[in-house]
Amino acid sequence: MEKFDRLIEEHIPRLRRYARALAGDRTRADDLVQDTLERAWGKFHLWRRGSDLRAWLFSIMHNVYVNGIRKSSAAPMLLPLEEDALNVPVRADQEDGLQVRDVHAALGCLSQDQREVLLLVGLEEMRYEEVAKILDVPLGTVMSRLSRGRERLRQIMAGGAVPALRVVK
Amino acid sequence: MSEPMQTVNEDELQAYADDQLDEPRRAEVGAWLANHPAEAGRVEDYRRQNEALHALFDPVLDESVPPRLQRPEPASWLSMPLLRHAAVVAWLAIGGTLGWFLHGTQDVRSGTTMAFVRQAAVAHVVYTPEVRHPVEVGAEQEAHLVAWLSKRLGVSVKAPHLSEAGYELVGGRLLPGSSGPAAQFMYQDGRGQRLTLYVRTDGGGSRETAFRYARENNIGVFYWIDGPLGYALSGDLEKSELLKVAQAVYHQLNP
Numbered sequence: 570m571e572k573f574d575r576l577i578e579e580h581i582p583r584l585r586r587y588a589r590a591l592a593g594d595r596t597r598a599d600d601l602v603q604d605t606l607e608r609a610w611g612k613f614h615l616w617r618r619g620s621d622l623r624a625w626l627f628s629i630m631h632n633v634y635v636n637g638i639r640k641s642s643a644a645p646m647l648l649p650l651e652e653d654a655l656n657v658p659v660r661a662d663q664e665d666g667l668q669v670r671d672v673h674a675a676l677g678c679l680s681q682d683q684r685e686v687l688l689l690v691g692l693e694e695m696r697y698e699e700v701a702k703i704l705d706v707p708l709g710t711v712m713s714r715l716s717r718g719r720e721r722l723r724q725i726m727a728g729g730a731v732p733a734l735r736v737v738k
Numbered sequence: 739m740s741e742p743m744q745t746v747n748e749d750e751l752q753a754y755a756d757d758q759l760d761e762p763r764r765a766e767v768g769a770w771l772a773n774h775p776a777e778a779g780r781v782e783d784y785r786r787q788n789e790a791l792h793a794l795f796d797p798v799l800d801e802s803v804p805p806r807l808q809r810p811e812p813a814s815w816l817s818m819p820l821l822r823h824a825a826v827v828a829w830l831a832i833g834g835t836l837g838w839f840l841h842g843t844q845d846v847r848s849g850t851t852m853a854f855v856r857q858a859a860v861a862h863v864v865y866t867p868e869v870r871h872p873v874e875v876g877a878e879q880e881a882h883l884v885a886w887l888s889k890r891l892g893v894s895v896k897a898p899h900l901s902e903a904g905y906e907l908v909g910g911r912l913l914p915g916s917s918g919p920a921a922q923f924m925y926q927d928g929r930g931q932r933l934t935l936y937v938r939t940d941g942g943g944s945r946e947t948a949f950r951y952a953r954e955n956n957i958g959v960f961y962w963i964d965g966p967l968g969y970a971l972s973g974d975l976e977k978s979e980l981l982k983v984a985q986a987v988y989h990q991l992n993p
Contacts, residue, residue: 581807586798590791602807603869611867614956672790690756691788692795697758712749719752723783 573613577606580626583693587627590688591634593677601637605630627693628703631685638681675725683718686711746770751777755784853916855961858936858970859954861913861922866932873909873924883910887921887937893966895937897923898990903983905933915939933973933980935987940968949984951977960984964991 584605588598608629609616616625676684689700697715701708746767753759754767771778865872875883880897888894890912897907905925913920913936920938940963949962954972958980961970969991971984 578808581803582799582801585801585803585807586795589798590795599804599807606807607867607869611863672787673794687787688791692791694756697753712752715752716748719784719787720780722787723780726783 573616574610576622577609577626580623581606583623584626584630587688587693588630590676590692591684601630601634604633604637608633621699624695624699624703627689627695628705631704634685635681671726672722675722678725679718679721683714683721686714687718687722690715746777751781752784755781756788854938854968855952855959855970856954857913857915857920857938858934858961858972859957859959861920861936862934862957862959862972865911865922865924866934872932874911876909877907879909880907887912890919891921891937891939891967893939895921895967896991898935898987900925900933900983900986900990903986904928905983908932931973931975933971933975933983936970936972938968939966949981949988951981962988964988 581602584602585598588601588605589595592598592601605626609626612629616622676687679687685704686700689695689703690697695703697708697711701711704711750759750763750767754764754771757764759767771781875886877883884895884897887910897910899907904927906927908924908926910921910923913922915938918939920936923935923937925933925935949960952959952961956974957972958975958977959970959972960980961968962984963969969987971980971987973980973983975983
């Protein structure tokens with residue numbers, strides 16, 4: 570048990586980083602990490618010794634996060650816009666490039682599914698197969714969420730600041 | 739878009755941006771991108787997205803971890819001198835009953851009894867990890883808690899005080915049992931280790947009391963029947979430690 574705690578401890582900074590990106594603000598992110606750790610401590614006997622602990626922890630966090638969103642529709646962690654609400658014009662040449670601060674805001678415009686994949690791949694640098702396992706979806710789903718999420722992000726960035734409700738048709 | 743995709747597909751472009759292509763293919767895609775500036779620009783943007791994510795969130799890695807995310811050391815409460823002393827005293831006090839405690843562990847377990855143990859263990863696993871709502875009524879309203887649960891179970895129940903064993907009452911809740919309402923009391927030691935005492939009416943009148951032990955997954959459960967009530971004490975503890983607490987519970991309820 571103590572050994573397991575120490576093993577988990579090593580992963581806490583990365584869980585916090587992912588949670589911060591996922592949940593937006595620090596308090597909500599740490600709530601998410603705390604719930605994840607509580608579950609991990611409570612279910613440690615379900616973890617197969619020798620298997621990838623990081624993947625196991627991230628999949629717990631994914632479940633906690635998704636359940637949290639389902640339960641508290643009153644207080645979503647980030648407010649993703651509806652798929653169709655973001656019909657953003659793409660500027661031909663992207664002189665602005667990617668502004669780091671805009672990426673943060675733009676992340677909130679992605680669907681939760683896309684955001685998770687984008688972060689697990691881009692920030693956590695996980696293999697696609699690993700992401701599929703953590704999210705419990707087929708590899709093809711990971712790839713399409715990644716591709717769409719990135720393209721969405723790119724369009725938002727290309728359009729300048731986050732064009733939250735600017736619907737262009 | 740259709741022409742280039744015949745040679746390099748979308749997944750490969752993503753994988754190229756993420757350095758997830760194996761080497762022969764990686765070079766091929768790189769060469770292909772050299773002749774396809776639109777796709778090359780797109781891949782470059784994806785790489786910059788990854789860089790931006792790192793720039794934004796990597797600083798979190800260097801933040802100190804707040805105390806609420808650190809698990810307290812799960813040291814044995816027996817290592818504390820005062821408690822060890824108390825434990826020895828309790829141990830001596832119950833020496834005479836040890837015989838039937840051990841005898842009881844060999845008892846035949848009926849299906850309904852095992853269902854009882856399972857319910858207790860499941861309730862333990864469900865509620866002990868709760869951070870915000872571990873109990874319905876907290877220990878600060880103990881009198882109300884006990885009165886309420888006694889009323890619902892239709893028989894007088896008590897919340898034993900286990901501070902000598904190092905555990906303080908957190909509170910309790912009402913639960914559905916297989917044949918009616920059941921109660922759960924939760925206890926916690928100074929290091930956050932939680933135990934639960936599950937209580938239900940036995941229905942069968944006063945039968946022989948014996949301590950029995952079972953494990954459900956990693957949860958140890960001592961259970962016994964005492965007059966009209968069945969008790970199950972659950973915890974993620976060594977059997978011997980859990981037994982000591984179970985004995986403390988028993989003696990609290992039968993002074």
